[in-house]
Amino acid sequence: MSALPSPVRRIPGDSILEARGITKRFGGLAAVDGIDLTIRRGEILGVIGPNGAGKTTFVNCMTGLDKPTAGTIVFNGQDITKTPSYRIGRLGMARTFQVVKPLRQLTVRENVATGAMFGARGKGRSAAQARHEADEVLERVGLAEMRGRTATELTILDLKRLELAKALAMDPQLLFLDEVMAGLNQSEIEKAMELILSINRSGVTLFVIEHVMKAIMGISDRLVVLHYGRKIAEGNPKDIVESPAVIEAYLGERYAHRTQAAGDVNAPIEPGTSLKAPPAPAGDTLLEVKGLASGYGEVQILRDVSLEVKDREVVALIGANGAGKTTLLWTISQLLKPMGGSVRFAGRDITAARPEEVVGAGVVHVPQGRRLFAGLTVKENLMQGVYLRRDAERIEQDFERVFSLLPRLKERAGQLAGRLSGGEQQMCAIGRGLMSRPRLLLIDELSLGLAPLVVDSLLDLITEINREGTTVLLVEQDVQVALEHAHRGYVLETGRIVQTGSAAELLDDPRIRQAYLGL
Amino acid sequence: MKRGTQVAAFALLLALLVVLPRFVSSYKLLTYTRFLILALMAQGWNFIGGYTGYAAFGNVAYFGIGAYTTGLLMIGKWHVPFFPALAAGALLSALVAILLGLPILRLKGHYFAIATLGVAEALSQVADTWDSVTDGSTGIDLPLKTEGEFFYYTALALVIGGLALTWAFSRSKLGNGCVAIREDQDAARMLGINTTFFKVIAYALSAVFAALAGGLTAYQNIHVTPGDFFRIDYTLQMIIATIIGGAGTVLGPVLGAAVYQLLSTYVWSKFLELHPTVLGLIIVLFIVFLPRGLMTVLARKRQRGERPFRMSDLLANVRAHRVT
Numbered sequence: 001m002s003a004l005p006s007p008v009r010r011i012p013g014d015s016i017l018e019a020r021g022i023t024k025r026f027g028g029l030a031a032v033d034g035i036d037l038t039i040r041r042g043e044i045l046g047v048i049g050p051n052g053a054g055k056t057t058f059v060n061c062m063t064g065l066d067k068p069t070a071g072t073i074v075f076n077g078q079d080i081t082k083t084p085s086y087r088i089g090r091l092g093m094a095r096t097f098q099v100v101k102p103l104r105q106l107t108v109r110e111n112v113a114t115g116a117m118f119g120a121r122g123k124g125r126s127a128a129q130a131r132h133e134a135d136e137v138l139e140r141v142g143l144a145e146m147r148g149r150t151a152t153e154l155t156i157l158d159l160k161r162l163e164l165a166k167a168l169a170m171d172p173q174l175l176f177l178d179e180v181m182a183g184l185n186q187s188e189i190e191k192a193m194e195l196i197l198s199i200n201r202s203g204v205t206l207f208v209i210e211h212v213m214k215a216i217m218g219i220s221d222r223l224v225v226l227h228y229g230r231k232i233a234e235g236n237p238k239d240i241v242e243s244p245a246v247i248e249a250y251l252g253e254r255y256a257h258r259t260q261a262a263g264d265v266n267a268p269i270e271p272g273t274s275l276k277a278p279p280a281p282a283g284d285t286l287l288e289v290k291g292l293a294s295g296y297g298e299v300q301i302l303r304d305v306s307l308e309v310k311d312r313e314v315v316a317l318i319g320a321n322g323a324g325k326t327t328l329l330w331t332i333s334q335l336l337k338p339m340g341g342s343v344r345f346a347g348r349d350i351t352a353a354r355p356e357e358v359v360g361a362g363v364v365h366v367p368q369g370r371r372l373f374a375g376l377t378v379k380e381n382l383m384q385g386v387y388l389r390r391d392a393e394r395i396e397q398d399f400e401r402v403f404s405l406l407p408r409l410k411e412r413a414g415q416l417a418g419r420l421s422g423g424e425q426q427m428c429a430i431g432r433g434l435m436s437r438p439r440l441l442l443i444d445e446l447s448l449g450l451a452p453l454v455v456d457s458l459l460d461l462i463t464e465i466n467r468e469g470t471t472v473l474l475v476e477q478d479v480q481v482a483l484e485h486a487h488r489g490y491v492l493e494t495g496r497i498v499q500t501g502s503a504a505e506l507l508d509d510p511r512i513r514q515a516y517l518g519l
Numbered sequence: 520m521k522r523g524t525q526v527a528a529f530a531l532l533l534a535l536l537v538v539l540p541r542f543v544s545s546y547k548l549l550t551y552t553r554f555l556i557l558a559l560m561a562q563g564w565n566f567i568g569g570y571t572g573y574a575a576f577g578n579v580a581y582f583g584i585g586a587y588t589t590g591l592l593m594i595g596k597w598h599v600p601f602f603p604a605l606a607a608g609a610l611l612s613a614l615v616a617i618l619l620g621l622p623i624l625r626l627k628g629h630y631f632a633i634a635t636l637g638v639a640e641a642l643s644q645v646a647d648t649w650d651s652v653t654d655g656s657t658g659i660d661l662p663l664k665t666e667g668e669f670f671y672y673t674a675l676a677l678v679i680g681g682l683a684l685t686w687a688f689s690r691s692k693l694g695n696g697c698v699a700i701r702e703d704q705d706a707a708r709m710l711g712i713n714t715t716f717f718k719v720i721a722y723a724l725s726a727v728f729a730a731l732a733g734g735l736t737a738y739q740n741i742h743v744t745p746g747d748f749f750r751i752d753y754t755l756q757m758i759i760a761t762i763i764g765g766a767g768t769v770l771g772p773v774l775g776a777a778v779y780q781l782l783s784t785y786v787w788s789k790f791l792e793l794h795p796t797v798l799g800l801i802i803v804l805f806i807v808f809l810p811r812g813l814m815t816v817l818a819r820k821r822q823r824g825e826r827p828f829r830m831s832d833l834l835a836n837v838r839a840h841r842v843t
Contacts, residue, residue: 063709089711097709103702105767114699117692118711127692170711 016041016174016205017062022071024057024229029422031057032068033229039174044196044206046220046237048213050249050477051321052448054229055209056098059176062207063095064088075174092120094172096163098179098209102151108158109134109147112165119170134169141165141195155298157188168199175199176207181215182322189215211322217241225249250320250516252478253452283311286471287332287363287440292341294331300339301327302495309440314462314472316482316503319492320516325475326368328492329442332473333365334358346439360388362439368448368475370429374418378409378428381417385435395435402431405461423454430461440471447478459485479516483507536675540668548667552739554780555674556732560757561764561772562681563728568758569766570694571721572701573624577635578729579753580642581612585730586737586748587646587653588612590661593738601664605734609727616726620719627704636751643749658744661737670739677731678773685769688724697721698767729757763805765812774813 017039024032032054039045049055060066062073064085072081080088094115103111112134117125125133138144141161146154154162160180167175181192193215200206200219210216216223216237223240225233227249233240240246287309295301301324309315319325330336332343334355342351350358359365364385372381382402386395403410406427412420417428426446433441446462447455455478462485466472476482483489483503491499491512499511506512540548560582567575588608592599599607623634646653653659664670688694696717699707708714737743756779757772764775782801790797809815 065705065708084713085708086711086713089709095709097706101703101706103699103706105702106698110695114695114707114712115710117695120711122692122711127690127695130692166706166710 014041015039016076018074019058019062020072020074022058022061022073023069024054024061024066025069030069030229032061034071035226035229035231037224037231037234039205039207040222041173041205042200042203043221044200044208044219046216046223047207047209047226048211048216048223048246049226051445052228053226053249055226056178057229058226059095059178059207059209063093063176086118089118089170090120090122092171092173093176094119094167094170094174095176096160096167096178096180098182100156100159100163102154102159102162102166104151107148107150108138108143108154108162108165111151111162112137112169115166115169116171119172121171130169134165137165137169141168156296157184157299160184164195168204172204174205174207176209178209179211180208181210181212184212193219211320213241213320247513250477251513252480283313283471285309286311286313286346287473288342288344289328289332290342290344292328292331292343293339294327294336295339296327296336300495302331305341305492305495305497307490307497307500309471309473311439312466312469312471313488314466314474314486316486316489317473317475317492318477318479318482318489318506318512321477322494323492324495325492326444327495329365329367329444329473329475332358333363333442335365356388359436362437363442364433364436364438364440365442366429366433366444368444370425372417372420372425372428372432374416376417377414378417378420379413381428382409382431382435385432388436398435398437402434405434405464406431423450423458426450426454426458427461430458430465434465434470438470440473441465442473442475444475446474446476447481455481479512480507533679540671545667548671550780550784552667552671552674554776555671555678556736557756557760557780558678558773558776559674559681559732559735560729560753561760561776562678562685563725563732564757565685565725565761565766565768565772566688566697566721566728567718567725569761569768569771570688570701571697571718572767573718573722574628574632574758575635575722575725576632576751576754576758577637577639578725578757579749579751580635580639581616581726581729582733582736582753583639583642583646583745583748584612584615584726585609585733586743587659588730589734590659590737590743591652593661594659601738605731605738608734609730612726612730613723616723617719620722621715624715624718624722639749639751639754643745646745646749653745656745658742658747661741661743663741664738670735673735677735681728682769682773684724685772689769693717693720701767759802762810762812763802765814768812768814771812771814774817778813 015038019035019037022032022035023030035058047055057066061068064080064083068081072079074080075091075093078091080091083091103114106114109131113127113131116122116130116133116137117127122130135144135147138147141164143158143161143165146158151159151162164177164180177196181189184192189212196206196208196219208216208220220237222235223237224231225240225246232245232249233243285308289305289307292302292305293300305328317325317328327336331338334350334353338351342349344350345358345361345363348361350361350363353361373384382399389395408424409427409431412424417425420428430443443462446458450458459481462472462474474482474486483506486503488502489500489506490497491506499506499509501509539551543551560578564575564578567573585605585608588611589601589604592604592607593601619638623631623638626634647656649655696707696712699710699712700714700717704714733748737748740747760775760779761772762775763778764773765771783798786797786801787794
């Protein structure tokens with residue numbers, strides 16, 4: 001990072017945007033819950049927060065894509081709370097989308113020209129002038145050579161550049177960047193940081209959502225932390241990442257409390273937490289992952305990942321957002337084809353198997369975000385878990401087993417899955433997995449978006465399932481929660497395994513914070 | 520092809536079309552006129568379905584409005600001449616499209632398609648039951664005009680006008696905005712595009728073309744009934760022609776209409792009884808192998824650095840459809 005130009009000291013400007021009491025509810029859930037935020041003219045404001053913190057929804061509200069349920073937004077002294085999004089673009093606000101939204105069948109140049117046509121200075125511009133304007137922007141973001149390609153031909157990295165170019169072509173005063181660096185490697189991240197700084201120096205105020213902590217620390221003048229839809233911290237980046245509230249948001253409440261008890265965030269942590277998992281059985285190796293490489297298209301996420309899970313073990317896989325945890329699970333269950341390496345299960349190579357063969361072999365995946373069939377009842381959802389089974393007579397028995405493990409599901413058996421609470425949905429997803437009679441259960445983000453009490457009962461459930469003989473590989477963001485209920489753990493950082501050990505060892509290791517917070 | 524060659528080829532084709540009536544029988548001329556009228560409808564559908572990506576399934580509604588308005592103005596107490604009556608039909612269609620478009624263009628995907636189907640059906644019922652004006656299912660009779668060349672040249676002029684308009688549209692901010700809506704509506708909104716306004720304009724344009732085709736057909740047929748003029752066949756034909764030729768391209772709808780008319784006439788003569796089946800099969804093959812139309816074969820844009828079309832691309836298109 002020393003190679004980077006240090007951010008120019010900016011004079012604290014007046015406010016370019018004032019958001020007051022912004023709330024956005026989806027049904028009963030407040031994705032954004034009363035956020036007050038001021039963006040100062042000329043600054044780079046970094047925004048961090050765990051998955052589901054409400055970062056993108058907040059940007060959607062600011063840019064008119066979602067209308068806030070409550071609150072007011074003032075941009076350059078003008079109330080824009082009710083202004084339609086297309087007019088907000090003309091007023092001088094632009095954004096990129098986390099999931100890129102190129103105009104697919106158009107060329108790169110036409111994509112960017114569209115921004116120049118309808119942006120802040122688009123009024124007086126003809127279509128031809130806009131195309132000329134687009135060329136200059138493409139030069140700036142390093143896409144000039146691609147101008148003639150259609151967007152479908154671009155790699156994800158170039159699509160991210162295109163996303164930025166479209167927004168820049170609108171001549172914004174305020175630009176929202178939503179995770180433009182996700183999936184980039186180290187040198188690409190540094191280039192992206194330089195680009196962001198140069199955009200800022202040209203007079204554009206920036207609001208940057210980013211999971212890559214090193215990057216956001218390097219470019220932000222101020223940092224805001226969102227968690228469960230609320231602003232939990234705001235200030236100087238250095239102070240922010242060391243504040244207990246942030247550590248709590250990222251690593252879980254109890255873990256943070258122990259750190260605090262130790263006084264200094266970098267001091268070793270006092271040992272002596274209770275482990276909930278029963279003693280590890282000395283089983284045979286059930287799952288063996290060797291040198292696994294994986295990713296999406298041309299973007300490689302996982303590099304040389306090796307791990308093993310023994311029969312009847314609970315293994316926790318922890319790591320920050322974007323570390324590659326979900327990708328690893330997807331690759332193990334072959335929903336994503338590996339680029340290299342091997343996956344063996346119960347002595348059998350399943351590397352090139354089809355996903356349904358993997359399920360047939362006994363590896364069942366409970367995906368992040370549950371992925372229930374919202375329009376089917378709980379019972380119908382559970383039934384989806386028995387597709388590959390031939391033992392009809394025992395299916396009834398398994399219903400009883402799932403219902404006795406999860407009595408709540410029995411009460412709700414006739415209800416539509418889409419109407420369940422978050423915790424009940426997670427139970428239903430696990431129940432559906434159990435109906436496949438797995439030997440190995442892969443669970444992705446068990447606690448995501450759930451209240452602590454609900455998480456506790458789900459974890460007890462995991463322990464119970466494990467005691468009955470099912471092996472579990474648990475992906476979890478909350479370190480304490482995950483490790484307390486596991487026998488062993490692996491720590492994943494930017495696509496590599498950086499640490500492994502028994503749950504007790506990992507719980508007491510201060511380096512985990514580094515993996516999460518990039519300190 | 521170089522630009523000069525293109526212009527020369529186009530001029531030659533145009534000259535051929537202009538002198539055509541001197542060389543063909545009046546029956547053949549009717550077929551050519553039918554092709555031009557289909558081309559006109561397809562050109563219209565191209566604005567909303569091709570450029571803007573909204574699957575309008577009810578454009579026959581505007582075909583019918585055009586036919587009835589033109590007919591009713593020409594008869595009755597006003598005796599308006601044909602062209603002003605035709606223009607009035609187009610104008611009324613545009614107005615109806617704007618008023619209906621405002622609510623239904625908020626719908627997406629199937630919902631929009633179903634809503635437009637409903638509009639066409641509702642208007643058909645209005646024509647059928649509004650006896651005092653439309654004479655119900657008996658229909659109305661227009662003044663007789665027998666010169667086939669009149670209809671041919673009028674349709675030709677309208678299609679050429681349509682080409683010019685589509686060309687200008689495709690290079691304008693309006694056209695660019697519509698394409699952005701087709702590709703990603705949220706992205707379009709964030710790029711500063713007033714999506715509602717653009718969609719309504721594209722929909723109204725498509726209505727105008729359908730109304731012109733309807734008015735012309737009414738005058739040619741001299742008799743307008745709800746059953747003949749609100750037939751969903753017309754909607755399907757304009758959609759199929761546009762897709763065969765290339766939705767969202769300037770020449771595609773005209774090319775597609777020519778191919779459709781040619782196929783239809785040929786298949787009709789060879790497979791009298793299986794006509795719809797064989798025609799249907801050919802259309803399915805087109806959609807499977809060339810989902811983006813014949814224009815992708817003929818006009819790969821050289822400045823984009825695209826390679827020429829290869830036969831293997833046909834199979835690649837099929838693979839792209841496969842659900843994995």
